[in-house]
Each structure stands twice: as C-alpha cells, then as structure tokens.
Amino acid sequence: MSPGRFTGLVTVAGMLFLWLPLLVVVLFSLHTTASLSFPFDGFSLRWYERISESPEVRAAARNSLVVATSTALVTLVLATLAAYGMSRSRSRWRAPLSLLFFLPITLPGLFIGIALLIAFSRLEYSLSLVTVTVAHLVYVFPFFFLLARAALERLDPALEEAAADLGATGWTIFRRVTLPQVWPVLVGAACLAFALSFDEFIITFFVVGPDPTLPLFIWSSLRRTIDPSINAISTLLLAFTVLLFVVTFALTSWGERRRRGTVDPLVLTGAQEPR
Amino acid sequence: MSGDPRVRIEGVSHRYGAVAALEDVSLDIADGEFVTLLGPSGCGKTTLLRIVAGFERPSAGRVLLAGEDVTGRPAHKRATNMVFQRPTLFPHLDVFANVAFGLQVAGVGKADQRARVREALELVRLEGYERRRSHELSGGQMQRIALARALVNRPKVLLLDEPLSALDLKIRLDMEVELRRVHRETGATFVYVTHDQREAMALSDRIAVMNAGRIEQIGAPTDVYRRPTSVFAAQFVGDANVLPVDVVEAGDEESTVQLGDTRHQVRCPRPQPGPAWLVLRPEAVEMRAGTPEETPGTLQGIVRDVAFRGTGFGCRIELPALGAQVKAEGRGATPPFDVDDEVGIDWRPESCWLLPRERGDDTPPPPVTSEPESDPAQARA
Numbered sequence: 001m002s003p004g005r006f007t008g009l010v011t012v013a014g015m016l017f018l019w020l021p022l023l024v025v026v027l028f029s030l031h032t033t034a035s036l037s038f039p040f041d042g043f044s045l046r047w048y049e050r051i052s053e054s055p056e057v058r059a060a061a062r063n064s065l066v067v068a069t070s071t072a073l074v075t076l077v078l079a080t081l082a083a084y085g086m087s088r089s090r091s092r093w094r095a096p097l098s099l100l101f102f103l104p105i106t107l108p109g110l111f112i113g114i115a116l117l118i119a120f121s122r123l124e125y126s127l128s129l130v131t132v133t134v135a136h137l138v139y140v141f142p143f144f145f146l147l148a149r150a151a152l153e154r155l156d157p158a159l160e161e162a163a164a165d166l167g168a169t170g171w172t173i174f175r176r177v178t179l180p181q182v183w184p185v186l187v188g189a190a191c192l193a194f195a196l197s198f199d200e201f202i203i204t205f206f207v208v209g210p211d212p213t214l215p216l217f218i219w220s221s222l223r224r225t226i227d228p229s230i231n232a233i234s235t236l237l238l239a240f241t242v243l244l245f246v247v248t249f250a251l252t253s254w255g256e257r258r259r260r261g262t263v264d265p266l267v268l269t270g271a272q273e274p275r
Numbered sequence: 276m277s278g279d280p281r282v283r284i285e286g287v288s289h290r291y292g293a294v295a296a297l298e299d300v301s302l303d304i305a306d307g308e309f310v311t312l313l314g315p316s317g318c319g320k321t322t323l324l325r326i327v328a329g330f331e332r333p334s335a336g337r338v339l340l341a342g343e344d345v346t347g348r349p350a351h352k353r354a355t356n357m358v359f360q361r362p363t364l365f366p367h368l369d370v371f372a373n374v375a376f377g378l379q380v381a382g383v384g385k386a387d388q389r390a391r392v393r394e395a396l397e398l399v400r401l402e403g404y405e406r407r408r409s410h411e412l413s414g415g416q417m418q419r420i421a422l423a424r425a426l427v428n429r430p431k432v433l434l435l436d437e438p439l440s441a442l443d444l445k446i447r448l449d450m451e452v453e454l455r456r457v458h459r460e461t462g463a464t465f466v467y468v469t470h471d472q473r474e475a476m477a478l479s480d481r482i483a484v485m486n487a488g489r490i491e492q493i494g495a496p497t498d499v500y501r502r503p504t505s506v507f508a509a510q511f512v513g514d515a516n517v518l519p520v521d522v523v524e525a526g527d528e529e530s531t532v533q534l535g536d537t538r539h540q541v542r543c544p545r546p547q548p549g550p551a552w553l554v555l556r557p558e559a560v561e562m563r564a565g566t567p568e569e570t571p572g573t574l575q576g577i578v579r580d581v582a583f584r585g586t587g588f589g590c591r592i593e594l595p596a597l598g599a600q601v602k603a604e605g606r607g608a609t610p611p612f613d614v615d616d617e618v619g620i621d622w623r624p625e626s627c628w629l630l631p632r633e634r635g636d637d638t639p640p641p642p643v644t645s646e647p648e649s650d651p652a653q654a655r656a
Contacts, residue, residue, distance in 0.1 A: 161363075
C-alpha cells in the first residue's frame, strides 16, 4: 500500500470515528418509528413535533437560553473591561494578574463545580438558575478574556495616542477608536461564551436548582426512557452550537481583516498604488 | 504672551528607568518657525517631541507654550497636534471622519466641520477624497491626510515625528515641497523630528543637532553646515572630512595650519593656536593630477575609488602622509581620475572650518550613520 493511500485510509477512518455517532443521532431523530436500531424504516419529523409540544423541553430550553444570554452579556462587559485594562497597563503586576484572569481555563469542570457548590452552601445561597449563571461566568470568563485581550493587544497604540492628541479623553477614545476596531471580535467572543454556556453539563450538574437546563434535561430523560425525541433535542442543540461557533469564527476573522486594512506594507511605502 | 516664544523647553531631563534619554535640554522656538530636531537613533529627539506633545512627562524641567507652563498637562489639553511616523489614520473611519475627528471631539457644528475639513483637504491637495478609506490611499496620501487631520484643528504648534520616514525617496522629496508650502500657507510653528540630515537642511529655518540626550548645536542649516561647533555636528550634518591639523599662525581673518608636510590657509575667526580639527566638505576639495613636483603646495594623495554620482564623481583619496582617506567630489561628465592616479589636493581658505582638538588626539571619532529610526512604540516595549 502506498503511503498516500495509507494516509487517505487513516483520514477516512478517523473522520468516520468522529462523525458517524453524530450522524446516527441525527438520522434516528428523523426516524418514523421509536426504534433506535437498524433497519431504518423511513423519515418523519414526528419527534421534532413531539418535543416542540413538550412543556418540559420548552421550559428546559428557555432556562438554557436565559442562562446563556445572561452569561454572554455579563461576560461581554466584565471580561472586555478586564482585557482592556490588562492590555493597556504598564504595571509590573500586569503579567501575574493576566495569568490569574485566564488560568481558570485549566481547571477541571468537576473542580469548579464542587468548589462552587461548597461556596454556595456555605453562603446558604439556594441553588437556582442564578447559581448556574454565576458558575457559567466563572467557566467562560477566561475564554472570552483571552480572545479579547489578544484582539486589543494587536491594536496599534499609536492610534489611541493620535486620538488623545486630537483632544479625546479616555472614554471617548475607547468608544470612538478602540471599540469600533474590536467589536466584531468581542461579539464573536460573546457568541462563543453563549455556546459554551448553552451546552455546559458538568459544572451545571453541581449547582443546578429545581429548574434544569437543556443538557441536564436530556441527561435525566435518558435515565427514564430512551426514545428518538432525545435525538431530536440533541440534533437541535448540535445545530445551534455549530451555528454559534461559525458566527464566532466569521466575526473574529472579519474583524481582524478589517483592522488590518491599513497596513498593507506595499501601499505604505508608496511602492504600490492602492486598488 | 507678546515677548514669549511659542515653545520654550526649559532644562528638560528625562529618564526611562535608569536610562537617561534627555539631559538638561533648553530650546526656544519662535512663532511661525520651522525647527528640526536632528540626530541619530536614541539621541532623545522623539522623546523631546513627545514631551512637547504631552505624551510623556519630563523627569525634570518645564515646557511652556506661549509663556504658559503646560508641563503637567496631558496631550488632549494642549494646543499642539502631531503627525506620527507611521500613518495613524483610524481604519474604521473614512477620510472625512478622520480629518473631522478633532473638530467633533471639540464639539464644532456640522456645517463648520464640513467647511474646515474641505479647507484642510485643499491645503494638502486631496480635495474630493472625503469618502475614501485608509486602505484606498497610498502611503504618501495617508501622511497628507494625517497632516490635514492635525492642521484642521488650527494648532499653534504642529509636531511632526519622522512623518516621511516610511515613504519612498521620490514621494519623500515631493512631500518635502508640500510641507514647506503648508508651513508658509498656515504660518504655524513646526517642530520636526528626523534622523535624515538632508531632510533637515531642506526644510528647516533652524536645526537642533542632538546627540546622546543633549543639543550639540542649534542654528540655521547653512550655519550648521558651514560652521559646525563639534566634530559630531560636522560629521552628522552633511558629509565631512575631519583631519588633525596644527594651527601655526592664528589670525583675525585667516590662519595658517600645518597638515602633514604642507601648510594651508583657513578662514576661521580666531582659532586657538595649537592642535585643531580641520573640517573639509567633499565638494570643497580641489584635486589636481600629478606628482608632488608637478603640484607644489598641495597635499599628496593616491586615488583609491571613483564612483559616478550623477552630478559628478565621488572620489576617495588616500593621504599617505596622514594615514587617512578623504572624500572628494569631482564635477564634470567624465571621471576625473583613475584608481591609483597620483593627485594633489587643496582647498580655498573660506571653504573649510576649524574645531578645537585635544593634544595627542589625532583620530576623529567614527561618524555616526543615520540609520532609520526604529519604531518608538516598539523601542519602549
């Protein structure tokens, strides 16, 4: 067997291993019968209809939306401020502080979950969607912080100096010069925060109250019965999350291209007339 | 404010950590003057400009604008505007919004904004470019828009930090013409930073030659070129041969110096008798072909290199008596000499200059080449 063929075969095997289970879930979410095994009897949307009529699924989906939206918005504000401060600081504490901001990215979910559960019970704070949101903030903050700080540090500090020289003060500079250049990245990062929160399971499992989020609902349904409506929910969750990641990617790369529009080195030296 | 200079820099010193960037610099700049801070990288010229702009606060000393102490005042509260080394147009805004930025921040009305932006764009000859984005502009156009963005605020003092250094030579020469015209038309005070001595001489009313955090000499370009006060200034501004001589007869008008075996006349007022440096510009060197017998009274040399320069020929001539080489320029359409030709060199008394020299010091310091400035923002990081 030639090396090229071997590489091709391994690639195909790897792809099948990654994607086949997902395809099976998607396929059986469209099955006409309740059977979860082959032979496949035909396509229908009955399981999607069923979940759309189920009050429990709707409640769980609503809970997840509320938690993910609040998590994304609060993170957007807090982590942007933290990243802006860190990217503009000249303090010698800048590096250690920055590390503390994103180090939680390495913490196991299990650890965050247990730690927060202990904290909430010590504070005698009863578990609810609020505790879930707080837990998700802890979880997604470092991801957002890293993306936002990277984008802010790539900005040319001379642009902010130019704005100050033209009479603008700190807030005006941020609003009129800094933010317009980085907002696509920030919105993209907020989408990522939303997606991370929306399908988070481990940490949520520890700090959830009486109202389940969608992943927790799926898990608890699986313990009772197994029917294709679970596949339908999972497929929707998958589609939604993939969409959010695509939006994140598109926004961050568009923002980067837009920002770089000025520094084509050939145009800069005058060697080439702009298009 | 009547008698006060437009800009007064008074005993300014600045250090970055343990590194002294400026040491006790004082400088007065008159209203409407075009003053250039000229020096090699790291001489403190950009730091001084940033202190005048308000981006840095000096460790010691004061900055006064029209008699008013602004030392502690941040950049956004000063009547100065700056054109940066790199084009710093806001990439998310079009040309109009870039130029109008300062006016909008100051709360100028819409109609006034439009009129003043048009006026500023006319000044830099880019009328009709309002709706362009910065990536649709060439490097030269970007710097002209940056100039318009600064001038639209009608600053009393315009600060320019190597604005042409990122541009190609041809565009740079055109931009020099533009800058001189804009300076004439606005009547504003220009403070210009560059490492390019040619640019400094072409643009300025006065040049402040800076070296190692101090001003070595300040004067009109012709003065600095013809009557340098230090070997550094002589070598940094224009090309110079610096040769060790001894003043044997000091006169009020002309003096006689001993150079190797020959004596020459020099027009330089009242030099100290004894050791001195002779500053000889390449274009002042007169060359005659021939052996010592054929060219009496001249300094004997051997041609080591001849290079065509367009307007003439650049020669390097070795002087065996001094163990030194001199640069000389020959005019004309054909090469004046071949390599290894014997020549005698001489010069007119009024086309050279003398500087004090310590006894025993007979090798001039190596000239500092003016390399392109590294980015100040990166240098600080």
